[in-house]
Amino acid sequence: xxxxxxxxxxxxxxxxxxxxxxxxxxxxxxxxxxxxxxxxxxxxxxxxxxxxxxxxxxxxxxxxxxxxxxxxxxxxxxxxxxxxxxxxxxxxxxxxxxxxxxxxxxxxxxxxxxxxxxxxxxxxxxxxxxxxxxxxxxxxxxxxxxxxxxxxxxxxxxxxxxxxxxxxxxxxxxxxxxxxxxxxxxxxxxxxxxxxxxxxxxxxxxxxxxxxxxxxxxxxxxxxxxxxxxxxxxxxxxxxxxxxxxxxxxxxxxxxxxxxxxxxxxxxxxxxxxxxxxxxxx
Numbered sequence: 001x002x003x004x005x006x007x008x009x010x011x012x013x014x015x016x017x018x019x020x021x022x023x024x025x026x027x028x029x030x031x032x033x034x035x036x037x038x039x040x041x042x043x044x045x046x047x048x049x050x051x052x053x054x055x056x057x058x059x060x061x062x063x064x065x066x067x068x069x070x071x072x073x074x075x076x077x078x079x080x081x082x083x084x085x086x087x088x089x090x091x092x093x094x095x096x097x098x099x100x101x102x103x104x105x106x107x108x109x110x111x112x113x114x115x116x117x118x119x120x121x122x123x124x125x126x127x128x129x130x131x132x133x134x135x136x137x138x139x140x141x142x143x144x145x146x147x148x149x150x151x152x153x154x155x156x157x158x159x160x161x162x163x164x165x166x167x168x169x170x171x172x173x174x175x176x177x178x179x180x181x182x183x184x185x186x187x188x189x190x191x192x193x194x195x196x197x198x199x200x201x202x203x204x205x206x207x208x209x210x211x212x213x214x215x216x217x218x219x220x221x222x223x224x225x226x227x228x229x230x231x232x233x234x235x236x237x238x239x240x241x242x243x244x245x246x247x248x249x250x251x252x253x254x255x256x257x258x259x260x261x262x263x264x265x266x267x268x269x270x271x272x273x274x275x276x277x278x279x280x281x282x
Contacts, residue, residue, distance in 0.1 A: 011035065016042050023050065030068040033058055037076055051080065062090060070094040071102040078105070084115025100130040104138050111145060120149045131162065140166035140174045147181075156181070167194065172203040179209065188219030199230060204237045211242060215249060224253045228261025232270055243274070250278050 004025075010018035016039050023035035033054050039047030055076070061069040074090035077083045088109050094102030103126040109116050110123040124145055130138030143162040146154055160181070166174035175198035182190035192213050198206035211230035214223045227249065231242030246258070255275050262271020 011038070014042065016044050016047075020044065020047060023047070029054065029057060029061065030066075030072040033072050033076065037072075037079060041079060051076070062093075067094045067097045067099050067102075070097075071099050071105070074102065074105060078109075084109055086115075088115045095126060098129075100133060100135040100138060103127070103130040104135070104141055107138075107141060107145075111149060120145065124150075136166045136169040136171055136174075139163075140171050140177075143174070144177065147177075167197055170201060172198045172201040172206070175201065176203055176206050179206065188213070190219075192219040199233070202236070204234055204239055207231075207234050207237075208241065208245075211245060215245070224249065224257045225260045225264070228253070228258055228271070229264040232262055232265035232267040235265075235267060235270065243270075246274060247278075250274075 004022075007018045007022050011022055019035045019039040019042075023032045023039070026032040026035065033051065036047045036051045036054065040051050058069050058073055058076070062073045070090045071094040074087040074094065077090065078087035081087075088106060091102045091106035091109070095106050107123040107126040107130075108114075110119040110126070112118070124142065127138045127142035127145060131142045139162045143159045143166070146159050160178070163174045163178045163181070167178055175194045178194035179191045179198065182188075182194060192210065195206045195209045195213070199210045207230045211227045211234075213219055214230065215227035216222065228246055231245045234240075234242035246253075258271050258275055259268070262268050262274075265271075
């Protein structure tokens with residue numbers, strides 16, 4: 001993996017120094033502003049100052065018709081100025097020019113009625129336009145809108161492929177929603193399959209769902225090792241809820257099952273600690 005790819009991975013995982021390094025190294029103004037914005041939203045004072053310094057040029061380029069700058073300016077106005085009305089006007093200009101991120105952003109404001117009148121039909125048009133061009137986040141947004149906002153009966157033959165496309169492209173929320181939809185129709189094996197996709201991507205709710213299903217044998221044969229694996233994996237988020245579940249399972253688990261689950265989760269030390277705590281309390 002290149003240094004730049006590693007920085008991107010860290011930044012996407014929330015590493016503020018990596019965001020600042022990417023911003024400083026970028027020759028592209030919109031890209032630079034995006035990283036400064038994300039770092040500023042994480043509370044970094046330096047990023048906030050840099051963002052202020054970038055605003056005049058960003059606004060000038062947006063006024064001059066730079067579509068990417070129009071979309072990014074909308075994001076800054078929404079996140080930093082808390083001005084959804086002005087943000088919507090810039091998103092609309094970029095969306096009208098075919099910018100998919102702006103389409104998604106404006107669609108979100110239309111669904112929420114934030115800064116603009118609520119317009120689910122308008123949001124659907126925007127999401128459909130971006131989804132048709134392969135934008136996986138728009139595909140997810142469209143599926144959720146059809147499931148949650150449409151006044152008409154939902155066509156699952158349309159919705160499920162949209163969610164699957166987004167899930168396979170790494171949109172964890174899409175995989176989780178697929179799990180929910182399969183669960184709702186009683187397809188427990190299908191639900192588990194998609195919850196596992198989301199869990200592999202680090203979705204904490206999906207991790208809990210997968211661990212619980214392996215513990216209880218829902219949609220799969222009960223497997224204490226896999227249950228321990230996913231419950232311990234929640235520590236990466238971090239969340240200690242899975243630890244409580246493991247202790248509730250403890251009477252039915254062998255030491256070796258706990259060790260194997262810990263090994264799969266990359267949590268050997270924690271697994272050993274659970275074994276020792278169980279032994280000391282018996």
